[in-house]
Amino acid sequence: MPSTVILGTGSYAPARVLTNAELSTMVDTSDEWIRTRSGIRERHIAAPGESTSDMAVHAAKAALQDAGLAPTDIDLLVVATVTPDLVLPAASCIIQHKLGLRTDTACFDLNAACSGFVYALDTASAMVASGRYKKALIIGVEKLSSVVDWQDRTTCVLFGDGAGAAVLGVSDQPGVGLLGTKLGAYGDCVDLLYITHGGSDNPTTPESIAARNHCIRMKGKEVFKIAVRAMDEAARDILEQQGVTADQIALVIPHQANLRIIEAISQYLKLPMERFYVNVDRYGNTSAASIPIALDEARRAGRIKSGDITLLVAFGAGLTYGSALIRW
Numbered sequence: 001m002p003s004t005v006i007l008g009t010g011s012y013a014p015a016r017v018l019t020n021a022e023l024s025t026m027v028d029t030s031d032e033w034i035r036t037r038s039g040i041r042e043r044h045i046a047a048p049g050e051s052t053s054d055m056a057v058h059a060a061k062a063a064l065q066d067a068g069l070a071p072t073d074i075d076l077l078v079v080a081t082v083t084p085d086l087v088l089p090a091a092s093c094i095i096q097h098k099l100g101l102r103t104d105t106a107c108f109d110l111n112a113a114c115s116g117f118v119y120a121l122d123t124a125s126a127m128v129a130s131g132r133y134k135k136a137l138i139i140g141v142e143k144l145s146s147v148v149d150w151q152d153r154t155t156c157v158l159f160g161d162g163a164g165a166a167v168l169g170v171s172d173q174p175g176v177g178l179l180g181t182k183l184g185a186y187g188d189c190v191d192l193l194y195i196t197h198g199g200s201d202n203p204t205t206p207e208s209i210a211a212r213n214h215c216i217r218m219k220g221k222e223v224f225k226i227a228v229r230a231m232d233e234a235a236r237d238i239l240e241q242q243g244v245t246a247d248q249i250a251l252v253i254p255h256q257a258n259l260r261i262i263e264a265i266s267q268y269l270k271l272p273m274e275r276f277y278v279n280v281d282r283y284g285n286t287s288a289a290s291i292p293i294a295l296d297e298a299r300r301a302g303r304i305k306s307g308d309i310t311l312l313v314a315f316g317a318g319l320t321y322g323s324a325l326i327r328w
Ligand SMILES: CC(C)(COP(=O)(O)OP(=O)(O)OC[C@H]1O[C@@H](n2cnc3c(N)ncnc32)[C@H](O)[C@@H]1OP(=O)(O)O)[C@@H](O)C(=O)NCCC(=O)NCCS
Pocket: 028, 029, 030, 033, 034, 037, 038, 114, 153, 154, 155, 157, 193, 218, 220, 221, 222, 223, 224, 227, 257, 258, 285, 315, 316, 317
C-alpha cells in the first residue's frame, strides 16, 4: 500500500479568551490552583452563535490553503467531535456544505473523545491508502463550553473550544508519512468521564436540565492515573511496532489535558520536556481539537522538519487511547 502523508494543517480558536482570573470570579477557584494542578492559564470560548461547524470550517480552510488544494479536491471528510452542532445529522454534513465540498464526498463523524483526531487519522489514512479515496480532510473540533457545567469548579476550569484540521493524500516515497498507529479503549472506565443525559438511555427532561445532567462529569484523580498509564503504553506499543526508539522521536505531540500528565509521560519515556509540544497553558483541554491544533502550531513554528519522526499520543473519555508515528 502507498504511504499516507499529511499535505497541510490548519487550526482555529475563537477570539474570546477566558483567563483563570476571570474564572475565579465565577467559581471558588484561583489562578494559582488551576496553574499548579493543570498548567492551564487561559482557554478560548466560542462566541454566542459560533458553532462547532463554524470553527471547523476556519481550521479546514487553513489546512486546504496549506496543502494548496481546493475544497473540491476532497473526497473524504472525517470529523472527530463529541460536541457536534446537532445530535442529528452529523457535523461533517453541515461542514461539507459550509466548506463547499463535492456532494460525492463521503462524510461522517467519529466519537473517540480526546483520542478522536488519532482515530480519524488512522481511519482516513486506511481509506486513502486503499485507493478508494484520493484526498481526505480530517478535523478535530470541540465546543466544550456548551457541555461544561460552569458551576462545577472541578471540571469547568479544564476545558476550552477550538478546531484543528489536516489534509491527507498518498506518497510514492517509501518510509514517509504515517508509519503506524495503535488504537484501543478501556470500556470498563465509561463511568470516569461522561454526560448522563441527552442520549437515548436518558433523554433530556426539565429535571435533568435543572440538575445540569447534560454537562460533563468526571472523576479527575482516577482519569489522571489511567491517562498516564494508557498514554505511556500507547507510546511504547507504537515504538515497538515500528522498531523506533524513544530517542529517535524529534517531537511528541500529546493530548493537551494537563501539564502534569505530559510531564509524567516525559519521565516514563525518558524524553526531555523540550521534545514535547505544549500549549495546554493557552487552550486548556480542547478534546479532539487538542492534537491537531498543537500539530498545526508546531509545524508553523518550524518545530517539525523533513525527515523528523513525530509521535502523537492521546487518551480520552471511553476511556479511549491512541498513538501514531509520522515521518515527515
Ligand atoms: C482534575 C485535576 C486537575 C484535579 O487535580 P488533583 O490534584 O487530582 O485535585 P483533587 O481532585 O484531588 O482535588 C484537590 C482539592 O482541590 C479541590 N478543587 C477541585 N477543583 C478545584 C478548583 N478548580 N479550584 C480550587 N480547588 C479545587 C477539591 O475539591 C479538593 O479539595 P478537598 O481536598 O478539600 O476535597 C486532575 O485530577 C486531573 O487533571 N485529572 C485528569 C483530568 C483530565 O485530564 N480529564 C480529561 C481527560 S481527556
